[in-house]
Amino acid sequence: MKRLPNIWFLAFVLISMTLVCVHGGLSQVPSVTQTNSSVKQFPEVPLPKEQSKKYNLLHYVLYAVSIPWSLTGLVIIINSPINRKVVEVVRKHLKRPAIQTSVYVAIYTLWTTIWSMPIGLTSYFIERSYGFAVHSPLLWLSDRFIGYLFELTAIPAVIFGYWLLKRSPKHWWAWLWAASIPWQLLSIVLWPVFVAPRYNTFIPLKNAELKQKLLVEANAAGLINPDVYQVDISRRTTKLNAYVSGIGPSRRIVIWDTMLKSMSDDEIMAIMGHELGHAVIGHLWWRLAAGILGAGIILFGLSKLLPYVFARFGKRFGYNGVLDLAGFPLVMLILFCVMIIQQPVECAISRYQEHQADEFGLKLTGKKIATATAFLKFVDKDFADTDPPTWIVFMTYSHPPIRERIQFAKDFLPVACCKGE
Numbered sequence: 001m002k003r004l005p006n007i008w009f010l011a012f013v014l015i016s017m018t019l020v021c022v023h024g025g026l027s028q029v030p031s032v033t034q035t036n037s038s039v040k041q042f043p044e045v046p047l048p049k050e051q052s053k054k055y056n057l058l059h060y061v062l063y064a065v066s067i068p069w070s071l072t073g074l075v076i077i078i079n080s081p082i083n084r085k086v087v088e089v090v091r092k093h094l095k096r097p098a099i100q101t102s103v104y105v106a107i108y109t110l111w112t113t114i115w116s117m118p119i120g121l122t123s124y125f126i127e128r129s130y131g132f133a134v135h136s137p138l139l140w141l142s143d144r145f146i147g148y149l150f151e152l153t154a155i156p157a158v159i160f161g162y163w164l165l166k167r168s169p170k171h172w173w174a175w176l177w178a179a180s181i182p183w184q185l186l187s188i189v190l191w192p193v194f195v196a197p198r199y200n201t202f203i204p205l206k207n208a209e210l211k212q213k214l215l216v217e218a219n220a221a222g223l224i225n226p227d228v229y230q231v232d233i234s235r236r237t238t239k240l241n242a243y244v245s246g247i248g249p250s251r252r253i254v255i256w257d258t259m260l261k262s263m264s265d266d267e268i269m270a271i272m273g274h275e276l277g278h279a280v281i282g283h284l285w286w287r288l289a290a291g292i293l294g295a296g297i298i299l300f301g302l303s304k305l306l307p308y309v310f311a312r313f314g315k316r317f318g319y320n321g322v323l324d325l326a327g328f329p330l331v332m333l334i335l336f337c338v339m340i341i342q343q344p345v346e347c348a349i350s351r352y353q354e355h356q357a358d359e360f361g362l363k364l365t366g367k368k369i370a371t372a373t374a375f376l377k378f379v380d381k382d383f384a385d386t387d388p389p390t391w392i393v394f395m396t397y398s399h400p401p402i403r404e405r406i407q408f409a410k411d412f413l414p415v416a417c418c419k420g421e
């Protein structure tokens with residue numbers, strides 16, 4: 001599921017598109033026990049295991065807690081005299097405003113990272129206790145640290161944002177929006193090449209027979225000879241996933257090694273049909289367009305909200321207007337609230353696209369049964385919830401619930417142009 005904590009101001013503009021290209025892939029895709037692709041009868045969705053019900057409930061509770069938890073962290077820092085003190089110290093010892101902003105934002109981000117630790121750690125230990133997370137607490141911590149460093153890449157945007165706010169109080173949002181567009185595009189291109197390899201090792205798919213099948217499938221879909229990688233995700237988790245990421249020269253098919261071990265070739269091809277759907281339909285471009293539009297709406301909204309909120313509450317916290325660096329956490333609080341509102345919209349768009357990709361995969365491969373058995377493996381091995389609560393789907397589901405996807409595969413009528421299973 002998508003993560004919400006640590007959403008802060010221009011991090012959205014700079015980093016969120018990084019997330020856009022982190023295709024959630026099949027992390028929520030359905031799955032089963034009966035995985036033998038030789039089974040010719042369409043499988044039924046089993047009743048959920050007690051263990052699975054508890055696991056999902058824990059995550060739902062954790063999600064429900066994470067929102068007020070994040071808000072509390074922001075409220076604490078807004079009310080804390082330490083926040084003001086940090087700004088004063090930074091101003092006293094550093095001359096250039098850009099350096100002052102950099103150091104302050106790095107400290108602020110450290111605070112939000114530390115504050116989010118209990119939620120992150122709880123999630124990690126839930127995953128560990130159910131046998132999904134296999135990496136050590138040390139590696140988990142190291143991942144958090146790398147994540148912190150990546151978050152710091154938003155600092156130039158914050159500096160630029162404050163500079164624009166000072167120079168053009170009315171139109172700063174439009175300039176910042178314009179500047180964010182090439183960065184968003186760049187993020188999609190660079191993520192698979194520079195960010196993903198910081199966490200795992202990607203190597204060309206070793207299984208030559210499967211690789212050949214996938215290349216034939218990709219070529220049939222119109223994606224000519226893409227790079228096909230496997231990634232050593234089993235260092236961290238036993239969960240299953242595959243995705244297509246990047247644009248242009250950085251575009252690649254990636255299969256988690258856990259999936260290679262757990263699924264038949266037919267099932268992997270069925271899943272890949274879905275992933276190829278994203279690439280061929282151009283979902284990354286649509287997501288980029290939605291990201292640009294969304295950033296514009298959010299920045300415009302902030303341009304209206306910030307003066308109002310700072311005029312109304314700024315003096316209570318001792319801020320000297322929107323440009324006061326000490327007011328940065330308040331800006332983040334406003335942004336956090338805006339992001340909570342936009343999340344269901346983003347999820348709804350994503351669910352629509354995932355459905356399109358399912359349809360594409362079924363048309364391409366005609367593998368209805370393999371699609372269903374692959375989805376059922378996500379149920380069996382990843383404890384994907386077959387019947388999640390409506391509010392969880394509304395707020396967090398980037399994919400349609402598994403039962404719906406399996407039903408769609410069952411009802412799907414192969415079209416004349418596609419291969420039958």
Ligand SMILES: [Zn+2]
Pocket residue numbers: 025026274275278354357
């Ligand atoms: Zn997908």
